Amino acid sequence: MSTYLDISQISIEFPTKTGPFKALDKVDLKIARGEFISLIGHSGCGKSTVLNIVAGLYEATEGAVILESKEVNAPGPDRAVVFQHHSLFPWLTVFENVEIAVKQVFKGKKSKAEMRQWVDYNLALVHMSHASHKLPAEISGGMKQRVGIARALAMEPKVLLMDEPFGALDALTRAHLQDALMEIQSELNNTVILITHDVDEAVLLSDRIVMMTNGPAAKVGEILNIDLPRPRDRLALADNPDYNHYRAAVLTFLHQKQAKKPASPPQLSSAEPLTEVKKAVGA
Ligand SMILES: Nc1ncnc2c1ncn2[C@@H]1O[C@H](COP(=O)(O)OP(=O)(O)OP(=O)(O)O)[C@@H](O)[C@H]1O
Numbered sequence: 152m153s154t155y156l157d158i159s160q161i162s163i164e165f166p167t168k169t170g171p172f173k174a175l176d177k178v179d180l181k182i183a184r185g186e187f188i189s190l191i192g193h194s195g196c197g198k199s200t201v202l203n204i205v206a207g208l209y210e211a212t213e214g215a216v217i218l219e220s221k222e223v224n225a226p227g228p229d230r231a232v233v234f235q236h237h238s239l240f241p242w243l244t245v246f247e248n249v250e251i252a253v254k255q256v257f258k259g260k261k262s263k264a265e266m267r268q269w270v271d272y273n274l275a276l277v278h279m280s281h282a283s284h285k286l287p288a289e290i291s292g293g294m295k296q297r298v299g300i301a302r303a304l305a306m307e308p309k310v311l312l313m314d315e316p317f318g319a320l321d322a323l324t325r326a327h328l329q330d331a332l333m334e335i336q337s338e339l340n341n342t343v344i345l346i347t348h349d350v351d352e353a354v355l356l357s358d359r360i361v362m363m364t365n366g367p368a369a370k371v372g373e374i375l376n377i378d379l380p381r382p383r384d385r386l387a388l389a390d391n392p393d394y395n396h397y398r399a400a401v402l403t404f405l406h407q408k409q410a411k412k413p414a415s416p417p418q419l420s421s422a423e424p425l426t427e428v429k430k431a432v433g434a
Pocket residue numbers: 165166167172174192193194195196197198199200201366
């Protein structure tokens with residue numbers, strides 16, 4: 152595999168009131184062009200921190216992020232980010248929200264007419280052409296996320312960074328957007344890093360699932376190759392033994408190998424038989 156994005160041995164320490172806090176310890180990940188990677192791990196392990204370092208929003212204390220053989224340490228349009236909550240400008244229409252990013256990247260490289268066509272093309276990719284004249288307040292949460300994705304794609308980033316982009320949506324809308332993302336990725340061959348808490352989403356979308364250990368000083372724990380043919384169909388996969396095997400492997404990692412211990416052990420009382428306590432802690 153030739154490496155396109157190299158997250159090379161990155162560590163980060165945050166200064167805190169009680170001293171430095173080491174969130175990541177030598178996280179190392181080599182990503183090929185066009186790969187779809189999911190990052191999964193318990194809350195607070197450091198997934199967003201990894202993404203923020205790749206985005207250039209945080210600076211690693213050690214290690215480096217190398218994209219197409221060049222070190223990146225500041226934000227740039229070659230790495231577009233889609234967050235859990237949309238970040239659209241409320242006073243601009245759907246079209247204008249995408250256009251503003253297109254102008255930022257392509258001013259002087261595309262004509263005005265070409266830029267308008269490019270905005271239309273990207274809105275069509277996420278099936279939002281019909282609402283291009285609307286304001287964000289006039290469309291649903293799922294539609295806003297679609298526009299955020301169109302805006303990110305329209306920048307033609309080398310890497311698309313997605314931080315729980317569907318986390319705040321209802322299950323049906325999430326499923327529609329996952330399907331849309333799979334379609335777009337098969338067409339454009341984007342390199343994607345997706346943070347998710349949803350095991351099914353990770354297995355459905357990914358080429359590889361990167362499972363992080365619990366923090367502090369989180370690392371890459373295990374990497375699972377998802378060798379399922381594309382295009383993938385969620386209904387057909389439900390009965391696919393390989394799909395279920397991958398799902399079980401992630402669940403085992405999260406709930407056994409990296410199980411979160413309760414903050415303080417439950418107190419045994421004579422009224423609580425041991426079996427009930429075991430049930431309470433999931434043992
Ligand atoms: N700017 C900061 N200053 C101090 N500590 C930070 C900072 N940013 C993150 N942390 C700490 O680093 C650790 C990792 O945080 P991060 O947000 O990356 O986790 P996460 O895996 O994305 O969590 P979640 O799944 O809940 O979003 C946490 O303990 C968090 O408190």
